[in-house]
Amino acid sequence: MTGRLNGSTAIVTGGAKGIGRTTVEMFLAEGARVCAFDIEAPGSVSVAEMRAAVAASGDRFVYSRVDVTSEADVARGVEEAIDSLGGIDILVNNAGKGPDPTPIEDLSLADWDATLRLNLTSAFLCTRAVIPHMKRRGSGRIINLSSQAGRSKSEVSNLPYASAKSAVLGFTRNLAHEVGPFGISVNAVAPGVTLTGRVADKLARRADREALAEAIPLRRFGGARDIAGAILFLASPDAAYVTGATIDVNGGRTMM
Numbered sequence: 727m728t729g730r731l732n733g734s735t736a737i738v739t740g741g742a743k744g745i746g747r748t749t750v751e752m753f754l755a756e757g758a759r760v761c762a763f764d765i766e767a768p769g770s771v772s773v774a775e776m777r778a779a780v781a782a783s784g785d786r787f788v789y790s791r792v793d794v795t796s797e798a799d800v801a802r803g804v805e806e807a808i809d810s811l812g813g814i815d816i817l818v819n820n821a822g823k824g825p826d827p828t829p830i831e832d833l834s835l836a837d838w839d840a841t842l843r844l845n846l847t848s849a850f851l852c853t854r855a856v857i858p859h860m861k862r863r864g865s866g867r868i869i870n871l872s873s874q875a876g877r878s879k880s881e882v883s884n885l886p887y888a889s890a891k892s893a894v895l896g897f898t899r900n901l902a903h904e905v906g907p908f909g910i911s912v913n914a915v916a917p918g919v920t921l922t923g924r925v926a927d928k929l930a931r932r933a934d935r936e937a938l939a940e941a942i943p944l945r946r947f948g949g950a951r952d953i954a955g956a957i958l959f960l961a962s963p964d965a966a967y968v969t970g971a972t973i974d975v976n977g978g979r980t981m982m
């Protein structure tokens with residue numbers, strides 16, 4: 727196989743659905759060996775659907791039930807992925823979720839902590855677990871999912887989510903500075919509204935969805951392939967000299 731990721735190995739967190747699953751599929755199609763981390767049970771419908779979608783990739787795919795908010799789960803998952811794939815070249819910190827807009831006075835500390843833990847701390851835990859291995863190899867790619875909410879503001883998600891996704895950008899830039907000398911790049915992708923299952927359901931219930939689409943210069947919401955394409959670019963040899971960068975994939979909705 728001659729793909730852009732031929733011979734590369736990757737972990738994609740939140741890989742059972744949405745952008746993560748499409749990233750897994752595109753990485754496999756480009757020749758990578760991929761481990762998907764997700765909280766979905768191995769026997770669940772989404773994992774079964776995913777296995778069917780990647781069946782043609784044979785033994786290049788591994789599913790690992792890992793809760794990325796758990797330090798112990800992440801340590802175990804990364805160790806097992808390194809063993810089963812023979813190393814990790816690429817980590818995609820994709821698992822995350824944007825809760826519905828909530829006025830600040832109605833947010834509990836527990837809501838705040840849980841949202842930061844899923845959308846920010848998870849990237850710290852997974853990255854910290856792979857960095858020693860990447861340093862020993864003298865190379866690596868870390869790709870973090872931020873959001874338009876973290877670049878500007880969001881009509882469809884809440885304050886702790888936007889705060890976490892902004893912090894992901896600071897994490898990306900500072901880590902890029904720290905680990906660049908070891909041959910490791912760190913970049914972010916900031917999607918606008920993207921029609922994955924959960925977000926598509928949420929939008930379908932909103933009376934202002936047409937107005938939201940009209941506000942996008944390209945006049946449509948994104949799809950998982952739009953986002954996974956940018957992730958693939960950052961993982962590929964074409965992005966060898968890109969680090970500390972954020973790629974906005976939002977149809978022009980927010981221009982920085």
Ligand SMILES: NC(=O)c1ccc[n+]([C@@H]2O[C@H](COP(=O)([O-])OP(=O)(O)OC[C@H]3O[C@@H](n4cnc5c(N)ncnc54)[C@H](O)[C@@H]3O)[C@@H](O)[C@H]2O)c1
Nearest residue numbers: 740743744745764765793794820821822873917919920922
């Ligand atoms: N869809 C959008 O509109 C949009 C916009 C901007 C940013 N993003 C970001 O892109 C990423 C993917 O979004 P999506 O829409 O594909 O989400 P999704 O809900 O479709 O899929 C997320 C996956 O993460 C998994 N997951 C959730 N909690 C987990 C945990 N603790 N440990 C491991 N896995 C866990 C879920 O089971 C699911 O398979 C997220 O970080 C999200 O914040 C999405």
